[in-house]
Amino acid sequence: MNVAKGSGLTFGLKIVGMAINYTLIWIMARSMGTDAVGTFMLMISLCNIISIFAKLGFGNAILKFITQARIKGKNIYSNLIFLKVTIIILSINGIIGIALYFLSPVIAVKIFNKPFLEPFIRLSAFSIFPMAFTHIAAAYLRGYKKIWQYTFLQDIGNDFFGLVFLISLLSLWPSEMLPVSSWVFGWCVMLLFSVYMLARMPHTRMLKFRGWSTVRSWPLLKVSIPMMMTSTFVFLLNWTDTFMVGIYKSTSEVGIYSSASKVAAFTTIMISANAVIAGPKIVAYFTEGQMDNLKKLLTHSSFLISIFAIPVAILMMIFPTFILGLFGEDFKEGKWVLIILSFAQIVNSTTGLVGLALNMTGREVLMQNLMIATVVMNIILNMVLIPPYGIEGAAIATCISLIFKNLSSFYFVKKHLGFYSVSLDFIRDKLNSYRKRK
Secondary structure (H helix, E strand, C coil): CCHHHHHHHHHHHHHHHHHHHHHHHHHHHHHHCHHHHHHHHHHHHHHHHHHHHHHCCHHHHHHHHHHHHHHCCCHHHHHHHHHHHHHHHHHHHHHHHHHHHHCHHHHHHHHCCCHHHHHHHHHHHHHHHHHHHHHHHHHHHHHCCCHHHHHHHHHHHHHHHHHHHHHHHCCCCCCCCHHHHHHHHHHHHHHHHHHHHHHCCCCCCHHHCCCHHHCCHHHHHHHHHHHHHHHHHHHHHHHHHHHHHHHHCCHHHHHHHHHHHHHHHHHHHHHHHHHHHHHHHHHHHHHCCCHHHHHHHHHHHHHHHHHHHHHHHHHHHHCHHHHHHCCCHHHHHHHHHHHHHHHHHHHHHHHCCHHHHHHHCCCHHHHHHHHHHHHHHHHHHHHHHHHHHHHHHHHHHHHHHHHHHHHHHHHHHHHHHCCCCCHHHHHHHHHHHHHHHC
16 A cells, blocks of 8 residues: 555655744744744634635545546546636635734734734735645645645645745844744745646646536535534644633743644644545545455554654653753743643544544544534633643643544544554554464
8 A cells, every 4th residue: 555655755744844843933932932932823823723714625625526536537627626616715715814904903802802913913814815725736736646745835835935034034124023924925935836836737737727617616515614614623623722822821821832732743743644645545445445455544554653653752741841942941831731732642643544534434524523522622621721720721621622532533433434443453464464474
């Protein structure tokens, strides 16, 4: 199945992207302090939450559509689907971006109770369409197994160009607006790169196509909307804690918490790398009824994820103060956040690609409902735990919610696909195969 080889390439690219992201945050932390990092992370969380709705779930849905069309040799149809999705996204994002721009005073005061955030929110509005289009383009390329192009658009390019912008202007314009300006600049550049990469596809001359209007919207939306709900709640699960710390606490505490959360998220890099390779394969195996290969794919992926993530998470739990101290002395206050979230990621890694498996095998509505329950739990726990326990309370809330989500998804994979996705099954199968050869 070549999962390890493909995952290795993606893993390397994602390591590069994460290193650039950490460098960006490190420079902000060292040169501007916890408040700057906190404001920056609040704007990212706000725009990413909006972007999830703005994409209408087409990020995952278009991967499914393109993979199915590719298997059947219908490349022209896949391009028409992409054009149809682009028209829909352009229309929706134009409205959302304008609304965010003009509602920035209301959001700053009514939601965050921080009037000084108004210009940051207004500036962030310009990133909404570039973000959405770039993610849709990346999903299209992923459907055609253009892995490095997908990873560059999804995980590397924005932070890279933002970092270049930040470093170039740091001494000339040491403004509090610089971090957010760098982020918006990065997405605008990525919009241009997306168009360039799509135009270079050998079978694609999409700008010359006519007939996108013949593709009906409802069949696309029928699949994408449940995926949008799932993606929305996955994202809310990942960002609700940061968002709610911003509501209840200072931007300095947001900076400390978000930095610790970012470090803990390093353990998920192998999950993301495997998901890039496994996503189209899950669709293909399930569509063709190859359940044995599907089981091997998921258990192998779980094995690869576990052997990387568990040792890394344990190291983070043993040396949290040292790791966070690299960002600055103030960031050491997040040590318990790093410990708690690292424990949650151990559970996350051992269950494997269960959420992706449900989404790609026709269980979109089930995954949507599961994520709704998880996020509601997470919001309630954050509301209860943040006021008395601060950033540690947010970490506990997220830890409990992540464990619930992953164990529930693990159960439903067994129920609907008929097998466990844990790496122990992969190891047992390998041992049995070895004994037979002996």
